[in-house]
Amino acid sequence: MSAAPGPITVPDWLTRSVTATHPAEAPAWLAGLPALVSEQLTRLALTLDRVLDPGGTHSLVAYVHRDDDLTPATLKVSLRTPTNAHEPEALTAWAGRGAVLLLDAHRTATSSVLLLERLHGEIPLRSLAEPKAMLEATSLLHRLWLPLPPDTPAPGPSLPTTPTLPAEAPALPDEATPLLTEAGETATALTASATERFLLHGDFHHGNVLAADRAPWLAIAPRPLAGERAYDLARLVLDRADTLVGSPGLPGAVRRRLHQLAEALDVDRDRLRGWTLVRAVDLALAALAAGRRPEAELYLEFAGAL
Template sequence: MASAPHVGPPQRLVRSLGADSPWLARLPELLAGALARWDLSAERVVAPGGRGSLVVLVRRADGAPAALKLRADGAAAEAAALDRWGGHGAVRLLEADPKTGALLLERLHAEVSLRSLPEAKANLEAVSSLRRLWVPPAPGGGGHPFTTVAEHTARAAERIRRHLPAEARALADEALELCSALLADAPEELLLHGDFRQGAVLSAGPGRAHWLAVGPDPLVGERAYDLARLVRDRLHDLGATSGASSLTRRRVRKLADALEVDRERLRGWSLYRAVESASRHFAAGAGADGEMLLEFAGWL
């Protein structure tokens, strides 16, 4: 019999969406509906969880464990990407109802991500995971439902100009110029995770690849764009070390060489994505995180 946990959404989700979010107000109804639709029994909410989704550990009617994910938006794209990967390198999709933002996924070890490993080992496993994800967006080269990197970056351009502080104007201009130049001669169009980082790769159970990616915001574009998010992983640790600039450039070289990606394209996308992420943090009032991202972009 379906049952709903008597707990509120994690505070991380509330802070991200705002306490007055209409989606948060509908969340109890959406959760109850998904539990009933797939005959699930809820165990507990995963905390701290994501910034735009709620994940609940559940049991199916036959007692098999699973994870129910409710997304505020983007469920259709995530479902399409997981379906395309078919469980190879990514969590397996069991059921989907994109209209309500509900996804039923195989259960992984949510508390064990690549961030639990030493950095060198984590990057080695991350590289292996990414290799499996970079596939054509549709079999046989047909049409696909995914947003392209070009479309995504075009939407972000105005936010970058509007929300970065005046002293970062030159860096913003450089990032946008790099983006335009990189898009002009993009070498490939592959399905990308879109938000690939160590924390988005979780330990799996027996009979599966040991590490599987979760939480994609899929895009179609070149590998260097996807890899660029990984370059700045463990950013606060990196910023606390001496020689952060040289260490950052070394990361670019190592990751580019490991995945046979052009170093300059990876450097350019890493700079752009840091600036773009900084603009989102400033827009959300998280100025300290925004400043850290701008500092990282300066190292590149």
């Protein structure tokens, strides 16, 4: 029988992040989070080791262990959003192949509660030098892509077709308006002409890959979608955008990265370029909505180099 958990403190980072992106839902969800975590520790017969700070942008993440056999695990309690609503289904489909293993899943009206195998959260793939990290990332991403037959329901929605600026976001810089228009037209054309359908991670980058005991590296935090592989790979193209934007000859550096990643995973280069433009604009819009204007400008500059 697990001991009653002590007071659970919600990390300030989580409070700020959820409040910035979901102002209507944040107060009630954050207020009820400590009690919900305590309930889940009791339900699953877990002992709390520690709450990770900062943890996730929409999740309280805690290291725990099972009382019956002392197995270490990770408890993740998230605000349910359209982007993470199907995380359990994707992890179930992968069954530990290239991704963290799902041990238990539970949903409430506003939350998703996942019990996961314990990974080494302090060692993300981002800790490796970029060439080695990209090599490991492409190998892992190839394992995650599961083909979906036409009549098979996907554990997640289909690809979005049009980047949109959230209503609460500040106005776009004038020079960004043509990029938004081009991104929308490109997304519509790519979606209409797609000829493949895979289960995609949806948010695959070096920060969402952690060192593990069962395998060298495993993916976490999917935002699963059904669509073409170039969409998933485009997020990896944008990884460490700050170092690429800061390098001399940005357009040439972007072209080289596109070519290397497209060749490594046998993905059409032109479609990869198009989805990279779309996803760069998407990330810029999300950053604007969250009040992170320097980050938004970084992704817009990357998009302009495409």
